[in-house]
Amino acid sequence: MKIIFCNSFLDPKQVDPDFEAEWSAAQEAGFECLLISFEDLQEGNLLKALKRIMPASNEAIALYRGWMLKPFEYQDLYEGLLDKNIRLLNSPQQYKHCHYLPESYKHIQDHSPESYWTSDLDMESIRETVKPFGSKSIILKDFVKSEKHHWLEACFIPDASDFEKLQEVVSNFLELRGHSLNEGLVFREFIDLEALAKHSKSGMPLSREYRIFFLKNEAIQSYNYWEEGDYEDRLVNLDFAQELAQSIESNFFSMDIAKSQAGQWIIMELGDGQVSGLPDDADPAAFYKTLIKKLDN
Ligand SMILES: Nc1ncnc2c1ncn2[C@@H]1O[C@H](COP(=O)(O)OP(=O)(O)O)[C@@H](O)[C@H]1O
Ligand SMILES: [Mg+2]
Known part of the structure; x- marks a missing residue:
């Protein structure tokens, strides 16, 4: 059984230092540990990203353990590995299903804060999106991540009908997420x-x-x-x-x-x-x- 980790940017033959403990533990447990380059994958250079991975003689199942990937990056990784006879345990659809909140929301909604989302970042559209909350407190995240460590500035909105505050938190959030923004905004009832x-x-x-x-x-x-x-x-x-x-x-x-x-x-x-x-x-x-x-x- 194989596990794919990201290599260190500075020392490509080594695992990313943040995953050292997992790498050792996985090897110890009996996994065959392999390295890809996260940076090359992000740059769309799939051949280079996977150059350290030898094709398997029989189709092998593998797990990835590493940094979050955008669904299209995961798809690239999945297909690049398949070309080497290695199949990741989750298909690209399965990856996206749990990675993007709106994808799996229908399965969890009875046990999860009420949520609405929009990919349109126009303030009018955002105002419409949060209307069902009335004046409830809400939190903001994108399809994947929040800015929870900037709780008051970029996550928590005390009153969804307070347009000025909404605008301020959204704007802080968008600035903090920058290019890392995943797809759109999700608003959730604060519990x-x-x-x-x-x-x-x-x-x-x-x-x-x-x-x-x-x-x-x-x-x-x-x-x-x-x-x-x-x-x-x-x-x-x-x-x-x-x-x-x-x-x-x-x-x-x-x-x-x-x-x-x-x-x-x-x-x-x-x-x-x-x-x-x-x-x-x-x-x-x-x-x-x-x-x-x-x-x-
Ligand atoms: N609807 C909510 N009500 C109350 N607390 C929340 C709510 N959503 C998030 N939080 C708090 O904020 C944290 C971060 O939210 P989460 O959705 O897990 O974002 P991230 O993906 O950034 O971890 C949660 O672990 C929880 O403590
Ligand atoms: Mg979380």
Whole structure:
């Protein structure tokens, strides 16, 4: 079983330093670890990006573990690897399904904050998009990421009907995201979550959130999402997440869940498992051991 990591920009024969611990843990667990160049992939130079990958003699299944890719970049990677007889565990459609919130929203909406989105960045269109919220508090993100570490300036909007504030937060958000903006804007009802702490740097309210990884729709690992704060009980009752996961169209994905003050579990977001970070709380050795065991079955 193969895992594809990104190489170091400065030392292309080495793994990206941010993934060193995962690389070692994956090797230790018995994965064959391979390197691609993230920068070449982003520049559209697929041949160069994959030059360190030897074609497999029989079709092999592989996982990618690395930086987030735009869906078209993932598609390039997927096709480039297929030319080498290597098939990534998630198809490009499956990747996009969990990477873009609007793609999987229909499966999670009964357990997730009410959300509306637009790809039209015109303020009038944005005003229309948030109308259903009335004067509720909302948060803003793009199809993939928020600017949660700029909580008050670029994420949280106290009153969706306050057009001036909306405009200000959107404008800060767009400036911060710059070229990294994913597709469009998503607005979500703000839910009061069970409090854990306030982030020591950004002041963002931290709540009891967990990240669960699913392989073939089965929960394989769950982690405390934040490093800070006292989680008390680590164990989450996974039944609701497990049940919902059956409808998700992906072989490997993450699900972030949180508990509302009203006592309900809600789904914060899904992510493709190949580009979801391991929380600081996670033990990479255990993660990769579990992964290879389940993949071998
Ligand atoms: N609708 C919401 N209600 C309350 N808190 C939220 C809401 N959406 C996001 N948050 C908080 O902001 C954080 C970041 O949101 P998230 O959607 O996970 O964006 P990112 O992809 O940037 O991690 C969450 O982990 C949660 O703490
Ligand atoms: Mg998140």
